[in-house]
Amino acid sequence: MNTVTVRNITIGEGIPKICVPVVGKTEEEILRAARQLKQLPADLAEWRVDWYEHVHDIQNVTQLFAPLREILGETPLLFTFRTKQEGGQTGMEPDTYAALNQAAIRSGYVDLIDVELFTGEAMVKQLIKAAHASGVKVVASGHDFVKTPAKEDMIQRMCAMQCLDADILKIAVMPQSRADVLTLLTATEEMYTKYADRPIVTMSMGGDGVVSRLCGELTGSAVTFGAAGQASAPGQMPAEKLAQILAHIHDSMG
Numbered sequence: 001m002n003t004v005t006v007r008n009i010t011i012g013e014g015i016p017k018i019c020v021p022v023v024g025k026t027e028e029e030i031l032r033a034a035r036q037l038k039q040l041p042a043d044l045a046e047w048r049v050d051w052y053e054h055v056h057d058i059q060n061v062t063q064l065f066a067p068l069r070e071i072l073g074e075t076p077l078l079f080t081f082r083t084k085q086e087g088g089q090t091g092m093e094p095d096t097y098a099a100l101n102q103a104a105i106r107s108g109y110v111d112l113i114d115v116e117l118f119t120g121e122a123m124v125k126q127l128i129k130a131a132h133a134s135g136v137k138v139v140a141s142g143h144d145f146v147k148t149p150a151k152e153d154m155i156q157r158m159c160a161m162q163c164l165d166a167d168i169l170k171i172a173v174m175p176q177s178r179a180d181v182l183t184l185l186t187a188t189e190e191m192y193t194k195y196a197d198r199p200i201v202t203m204s205m206g207g208d209g210v211v212s213r214l215c216g217e218l219t220g221s222a223v224t225f226g227a228a229g230q231a232s233a234p235g236q237m238p239a240e241k242l243a244q245i246l247a248h249i250h251d252s253m254g
Helices: 027-037 058-062 065-072 094-107 121-133 151-163 178-195 208-213 239-253
Strands: 004-006 009-011 017-022 044-048 077-080 112-116 137-144 168-173 200-204 223-227
Touching: 017 027, 017 239, 027 044, 027 065, 058 094, 065 077, 094 112, 094 121, 112 121, 121 137, 137 151, 151 168, 151 178, 168 178, 178 200, 178 208, 200 208, 200 223, 208 223, 223 239
Parallel strands: 017 044, 017 223, 044 077, 077 112, 112 137, 137 168, 168 200
Antiparallel strands: 004 009
């Protein structure tokens, strides 16, 4: 299993890394959330730019990179525009989505970008190539806010991301039953042990799926998401509590 190192954090070994989303509608809210994050046990910061009121103005977005980096210091920054169809706050035309991510890549302030698998193979390849040329890592992602696909389908999606050369493979799904949570955990462990040669990140959302955010060291999921106030997805728990539980599990596993 290859690991991914961004700044001072190595993803894919030891305790799952905690990523805390930065969400806010205004510039003031975004920077306040970043300052709050720095007081938390966060290994990574994710700017969920789809929350930003001026997200369709790329120049406006890029002007926030420098102050964000100043606040975050050496905390790695993941840049994410989550599309409406995958649970985000707003829609965006494909050309604008590509241009926004290209601007983030070129900025020099972003360590990772999130690229949704369902934007299409051509765009995913284009963005991965551009990111790697600039030393930026790529989290390929897929989200299902309605159901939990079959185990084989989830594994197939992560394998597709791997074939496209994403650095980290991420899926998030919604359980309709407790059995669905177990399906996600089984898919994660099987992907990790049989197919993955790079870090994977999986989660089952909502209340029933909380356990999936805690047991990554057992199943092979390398990153988990904790909230700093405003959660960006159903089932996120406060980052402080998450860190305590992850440390306890790690100590117990010996």
